[in-house]
Amino acid sequence: MLDYRLLEALGAVIETGGFARAANKLHLTQSAISQRIRQLEFLLGQPVLLRSTPPVATPMGRRLNNHLQQVRQLEMDIEQVAQNEPLQIRLTVNADSMATWLAPALASCELSARMAFELVVEDQEVGLDRMRNGEVMACICSEARAVNGGAVRALGVLRYRALASPEFVARYQTRERPEHLVEAPCLVFNRDDQLQHRFLASQGLPAPRRQHHCPSSEGFVKMALAGMGYGMLPELQVEPEYRAGTLVEVWPEASLDVPLYWHYWQTESSAMKALRQAVTTHAHQVLVQPD
Amino acid sequence: MLDYRLLEALGAVIETGGFARAANKLHLTQSAISQRIRQLEFLLGQPVLLRSTPPVATPMGRRLNNHLQQVRQLEMDIEQVAQNEPLQIRLTVNADSMATWLAPALASCELSARMAFELVVEDQEVGLDRMRNGEVMACICSEARAVNGGAVRALGVLRYRALASPEFVARYQTRERPEHLVEAPCLVFNRDDQLQHRFLASQGLPAPRRQHHCPSSEGFVKMALAGMGYGMLPELQVEPEYRAGTLVEVWPEASLDVPLYWHYWQTESSAMKALRQAVTTHAHQVLVQPD
Numbered sequence: 111m112l113d114y115r116l117l118e119a120l121g122a123v124i125e126t127g128g129f130a131r132a133a134n135k136l137h138l139t140q141s142a143i144s145q146r147i148r149q150l151e152f153l154l155g156q157p158v159l160l161r162s163t164p165p166v167a168t169p170m171g172r173r174l175n176n177h178l179q180q181v182r183q184l185e186m187d188i189e190q191v192a193q194n195e196p197l198q199i200r201l202t203v204n205a206d207s208m209a210t211w212l213a214p215a216l217a218s219c220e221l222s223a224r225m226a227f228e229l230v231v232e233d234q235e236v237g238l239d240r241m242r243n244g245e246v247m248a249c250i251c252s253e254a255r256a257v258n259g260g261a262v263r264a265l266g267v268l269r270y271r272a273l274a275s276p277e278f279v280a281r282y283q284t285r286e287r288p289e290h291l292v293e294a295p296c297l298v299f300n301r302d303d304q305l306q307h308r309f310l311a312s313q314g315l316p317a318p319r320r321q322h323h324c325p326s327s328e329g330f331v332k333m334a335l336a337g338m339g340y341g342m343l344p345e346l347q348v349e350p351e352y353r354a355g356t357l358v359e360v361w362p363e364a365s366l367d368v369p370l371y372w373h374y375w376q377t378e379s380s381a382m383k384a385l386r387q388a389v390t391t392h393a394h395q396v397l398v399q400p401d
Numbered sequence: 402m403l404d405y406r407l408l409e410a411l412g413a414v415i416e417t418g419g420f421a422r423a424a425n426k427l428h429l430t431q432s433a434i435s436q437r438i439r440q441l442e443f444l445l446g447q448p449v450l451l452r453s454t455p456p457v458a459t460p461m462g463r464r465l466n467n468h469l470q471q472v473r474q475l476e477m478d479i480e481q482v483a484q485n486e487p488l489q490i491r492l493t494v495n496a497d498s499m500a501t502w503l504a505p506a507l508a509s510c511e512l513s514a515r516m517a518f519e520l521v522v523e524d525q526e527v528g529l530d531r532m533r534n535g536e537v538m539a540c541i542c543s544e545a546r547a548v549n550g551g552a553v554r555a556l557g558v559l560r561y562r563a564l565a566s567p568e569f570v571a572r573y574q575t576r577e578r579p580e581h582l583v584e585a586p587c588l589v590f591n592r593d594d595q596l597q598h599r600f601l602a603s604q605g606l607p608a609p610r611r612q613h614h615c616p617s618s619e620g621f622v623k624m625a626l627a628g629m630g631y632g633m634l635p636e637l638q639v640e641p642e643y644r645a646g647t648l649v650e651v652w653p654e655a656s657l658d659v660p661l662y663w664h665y666w667q668t669e670s671s672a673m674k675a676l677r678q679a680v681t682t683h684a685h686q687v688l689v690q691p692d
Contacts, residue, residue: 126592162453196611208620217627226586227613227629229620295517301417320487322518328619328638329499329520336508338518347619 119146176244202237209327219388266397274340297341410437418455467535493528500618510679557688565631588632
């Protein structure tokens with residue numbers, strides 16, 4: 111049997127990103143954490159953490175952490191554990207789900223009042239990596255293929271439109287001359303955000319030359335409203351602005367659909383199953399459902 | 402004179418967080434980037450980057466990058482450079498400024514149409530560190546003291562209130578028994594967010610026992626609206642919800658003020674000065690001004 115005190119130390123360092131923070135979380139001294147990590151490495155005959163800033167798990171470290179998370183998830187089903195403390199649920203989600211439909215979906219789960227959520231907002235690829243490493247119990251992203259040992263359920267589609275302020279559209283004449291979109295300032299969430307590039311490509315245009323990077327869903331809307339640029343925005347997020355005409359389409363009727371999936375472990379606890387079912391049901395009502 | 406091609410390679414690795422991405426950014430091969438970094442280290446007789454994932458700058462690497470950013474900022478004043486390409490402005494800001502008042506403030510700068518913003522959303526301490534390392538040209542945060550070589554201007558105060566849905570307030574009876582706030586689920590932005598703790602402390606209460614972590618400004622509002630928890634929200638962000646009564650105070654008349662400052666380098670280009678003046682003027686109109 112593994113010594114789970116050692117694994118807990120490892121898990122805490124990976125989760126918090128540091129030895130001092132891990133010590134804080136587990137109410138131990140920092141040297142106790144270091145000692146447990148060293149003991150784990152001695153037992154296994156190989157390193158589990160690179161001592162960089164922040165520390166990075168080795169492949170063996172990741173495998174152990176993955177195992178620890180699955181054991182924790184299974185422990186949720188033991189009533190004694192579940193009744194005494196809130197169920198800790200770690201979930202990676204894409205920023206636009208967090209900014210739009212996810213909160214009421216989580217609230218629709220009957221058990222949610224007994225849960226404590228740790229929501230991690232990540233780009234798709236990073237989110238799935240965290241799932242693979244076992245750092246999270248579930249992941250909402252647009253990858254349709256399950257990870258090893260995992261399963262996947264379709265949630266529906268988040269529909270994006272290319273929007274800007276009416277003044278912006280008039281100034282750059284994007285409706286008369288869509289090629290102006292290449293030179294007009296374009297809002298991009300971060301380096302990994304390819305939605306705007308995909309939209310331009312769908313119109314036969316090259317990548318946008320002038321970009322503002324704004325890694326905040328609400329900031330993105332505010333930048334568009336302020337006339338700083340155009341960008342792909344989820345319909346769900348900007349209904350009032352769209353209805354009021356403070357955000358308009360830079361090119362009529364152009365939309366992009368991003369499918370969303372719920373990734374989960376096959377060793378799912380009953381609480382996680384209840385959460386998955388509630389979120390899936392809610393998502394099927396609010397997201398666009400493909401035919 | 403330093404070889405700025407080498408420094409540009411270093412700056413690109415630090416900015417993008419990887420050799421491959423740096424190569425992509427500078428339209429070079431990855432081995433050309435590695436070679437430039439090695440050449441720089443050979444010239445200086447010491448390492449400038451730790452080869453971790455992502456690579457981390459050594460103190461010397463940070464100093465060089467800081468220098469590079471300042472040189473770039475000064476170059477902005479050379480007309481030939483400024484007219485041919487957009488002015489790249491890197492700025493760290495706190496998430497709640499991005500979600501509320503900042504976009505129209507940036508837009509109010511006459512030169513903003515010629516600028517390309519790279520906004521980096523960071524907690525206060527990380528944001529200031531990026532400023533110290535010279536990774537950004539300016540930083541909006543609540544630290545009043547200037548960094549070495551920098552200066553600072555007061556912007557005003559972001560006022561927070563402890564809000565939740567009316568159902569939540571009724572269920573946990575927080576108005577009759579404020580001590581229920583300790584056990585009631587509390588929304589926390591991330592591990593560094595101490596606003597909720599400070600609010601409870603101001604009411605003579607200990608830290609909240611049940612927390613949901615939600616590192617998204619808009620998600621935070623959505624979680625509160627969905628009745629998942631209570632949290633400190635900027636008045637500026639939730640005016641419509643507060644007026645409509647879908648978010649109410651968990652304890653009457655309790656507010657917390659967070660002062661905000663614009664940090665900048667003393668070697669400020671004229672474009673950065675114009676931006677600072679525009680943002681400061683706008684902030685003085687929309688943020689609470691202390692007497």
